[in-house]
Amino acid sequence: MATGTDQVVGLGLVAVSLIIFTYYTAWVILLPFIDSQHVIHKYFLPRAYAVAIPLAAGLLLLLFVGLFITYVMLKSKRVTKKTQ
Amino acid sequence: MMKLVQWLWGLAILGSTWVALTTGALGLELPLSCQEVLWPLPAYMLVSTGCYALDTVGCHVATFHDCEDATRKLQSQIQEAQADLARSGLRF
Numbered sequence: 001m002a003t004g005t006d007q008v009v010g011l012g013l014v015a016v017s018l019i020i021f022t023y024y025t026a027w028v029i030l031l032p033f034i035d036s037q038h039v040i041h042k043y044f045l046p047r048a049y050a051v052a053i054p055l056a057a058g059l060l061l062l063l064f065v066g067l068f069i070t071y072v073m074l075k076s077k078r079v080t081k082k083t084q
Numbered sequence: 085m086m087k088l089v090q091w092l093w094g095l096a097i098l099g100s101t102w103v104a105l106t107t108g109a110l111g112l113e114l115p116l117s118c119q120e121v122l123w124p125l126p127a128y129m130l131v132s133t134g135c136y137a138l139d140t141v142g143c144h145v146a147t148f149h150d151c152e153d154a155t156r157k158l159q160s161q162i163q164e165a166q167a168d169l170a171r172s173g174l175r176f
Contacts, residue, residue: 006146006148009145010144010147011142013142014142017138018139020131021132021135024132028124032116032117
């Protein structure tokens with residue numbers, strides 16, 4: 001079995017993914033079948049955000065990946081120029 | 085290559101089914117709650133795939149087998165080798 005921090009980090013990741021999954025499933029799949037006067041609707045944003053938020057998060061992720069690749073490529077180009 | 089083609093076929097079939105159902109091209113009159121569940125489905129599939137990936141990574145990080153004896157032995161061997169080489173004059 002993995003030691004100390006590895007276990008904590010691993011279980012933390014599992015917990016985060018479960019939380020996100022259950023909340024998103026309830027939002028997308030269960031909520032339309034619940035009466036609109038029920039109190040549970042207070043805990044969920046308007047439905048349009050169910051698509052907008054993952055889309056924005058995905059675009060941000062792509063942006064960061066692109067920036068990271070650009071940074072690494074520039075750094076390696078500077079290193080080869082210095083050694084020439 | 086074959087796997088990629090199979091995945092693309094599956095995605096194409098599911099995608100066209102979804103488009104047909106959301107635009108009402110098949111002429112079915114789905115109840116409003118079913119339509120509300122249907123239209124965010126691609127985003128839902130993406131999010132659940134991401135969650136599954138995160139979950140798998142977390143599980144494997146938590147259950148990774150550390151070999152503590154081998155680690156300690158290897159580290160002591162490295163220190164021995166370093167001391168030996170330093171004595172023979174190699175500069176680190």
